[in-house]
Amino acid sequence: MNKKKKFVILFISLFLVLTIAIATVLINSVREESAPIDDKFAQSVEKPDYHFAVIAPSSYDPFWSDVKKGAFKAAREFNVAVEFNSPRFTNLDEELQYLNIAIASNVDGIATHVPDETMFTPVINNAIKNNIPVVTVESDANNSGRMAYIGNNxxxxxxxxxxxxxxxxxxxxxxxxxxxxxxxxxxxxxxxxxxxxxxxxxxxxxxxxxxxxxxxxxxxxxxxxxxxxxxxxxxxxxxxxxxxxxxxxxxxxxxxxxxxxxxxxxxxxxxxxxxxxxxxxxxxxxxxxxSDPQDMGYKAIRALVELKTAKRTSAYVGTEVYAVTKDNVAALSTGDTGK
The missing domain is CATH 3.40.50.2300 (Response regulator)
Known part of the structure; x- marks a missing residue:
């Protein structure tokens, strides 16, 4: 009886160890395949050619989470580093602070949201004065020296x-x-x-x-x-x-x-x-x-790359805008959200 009990205990122990080992392998595999990119920073595998900063209004807004996904996709494709900064919740002063920090850090380019054109224009112009190209995303500062606007018409x-x-x-x-x-x-x-x-x-x-x-x-x-x-x-x-x-x-x-x-x-x-x-x-x-926020994020980084490599880009880069009603909502419900 004792031998039988020992055998059962040994069998259960081995089964548990094997189960844990298999689960660990599977979890690590999933993490490697689908691990989220760091909330703030994304860098290509190779040594990045440029370091760009993106300033957004809120880290809790699904729209800007999708903008970030697009920007990080472009970062990998164009072999650049992208730093994504935003207040937790909409705060104009914090956005301005991030913009000033990016300028002081002498990044290679900036893509920024503009909550207030009057307040952001002189800061954007200061970046241009320091030879840092700036593009605006989703909202514009048309009277500033920004190089391009990426977003909706x-x-x-x-x-x-x-x-x-x-x-x-x-x-x-x-x-x-x-x-x-x-x-x-x-x-x-x-x-x-x-x-x-x-x-x-x-x-x-x-x-x-x-x-x-x-x-x-x-x-x-x-x-x-x-x-x-x-x-x-x-x-x-x-x-x-x-x-x-x-x-x-x-x-x-x-x-x-x-x-x-x-x-x-x-x-x-x-x-x-x-x-x-x-x-x-x-x-x-x-x-x-x-609209398509991922497309905005991608095109913003692409525009900055073009400004660094070709010294020019389109002044206006539009993204698609369309109506969603009950007639076509089912198709969108199965795709990405936050657009």
Whole structure:
């Protein structure tokens, strides 16, 4: 009996050791194949030819996580080092600090988000003065010395949004537009282009689309929700809201749900966060203006490489903008999110 017990214990022990060994090998294999790139820094395997800095508004925003993926993909392809810096949450002063640090570090090139053109223009010009090429990503500083802008055609963003609002309301709507502003009262040219595109898009519809209100949200999801609450409460004629930012889209949608206005108020948003796509599938959000942030990140690094090697690049590098509604949301739901 004792021998039998010893044999059983030995067999179980060997089985456990073998199981742990196999699990360890499998886990290490998966880690090697799919290990995430370091949140802040990515460097090619070989000695990098250049060291670039990317400055983004938030490390918690899925959109900018996808921009980072694209930038890191380009880093490997072009054999460059890319340092990706951003505040945890949107903070203009921290973004400026990262930009100044990149200049002081004498990096070979900078790709930066621009939350406020007035404040960022002199810093960008200082980088150019120090022979550091700068490209802007997603938001522009057109009056600065930046070499290129990589991102959406903001007029087209407004056009796509305007067409969806008109379609959602059969060309008859009283609409509120909520623009995202990192500084609530900032005069953002790109945002104005979105409004212009929206206005031009709805002109061609036989019905009547009137813009009742244009508001600028602050930081975070609650600001847009609060604005929506005020708009809906004080303007009962409003039957559509267009948002130009994913977080604002979710804030407005939540308020529409809370006020039991689903179906009565058509929401057209921006971005392809998973929550936004689910709301579209459930007919809570009519549609969303979607772009490709990974493409932005990739093209930003490519532009910097071109500026270093060929001394030139295109001044404007566009990325695709398109409408997502219930008709095509299923295809996007199976792909990358955060766009």
């Amino acid at each position: 903001n007029y087209e963003v407004g056009t796509v949004g305007g067409k969806m609002v008109a379609d959602a309301t059969d060309g008859k709507s009283k609409v509120a537009i909520i623009l995202n502003g990192y500084i609530p009262d900032a005069g953002d040219v790109s945002q104005n282009l979105r409004v212009t595109g929206f206005k031009d898009a709805v002109k061609s519809y036989k019905g009547k689309v009137d813009i009742e209100e244009i508001r600028i949200s602050g930081m975070g999801i609650f600001s847009a929700g609060e604005i929506a609450n005020e708009l809906i409460t004080n303007n009962p004629q409003i039957n559509a809201i267009f948002c130009t930012n994913p977080r604002d889209t979710l804030g407005v949608t939540q308020m529409v749900v809370d006020l039991n206005k689903v179906g009565q108020i058509k929401v057209v948003g921006s971005g392809s966060y998973p929550e936004i796509l689910r709301y579209i599938e459930k007919n809570v959000i009519y549609g969303s203006v979607v």
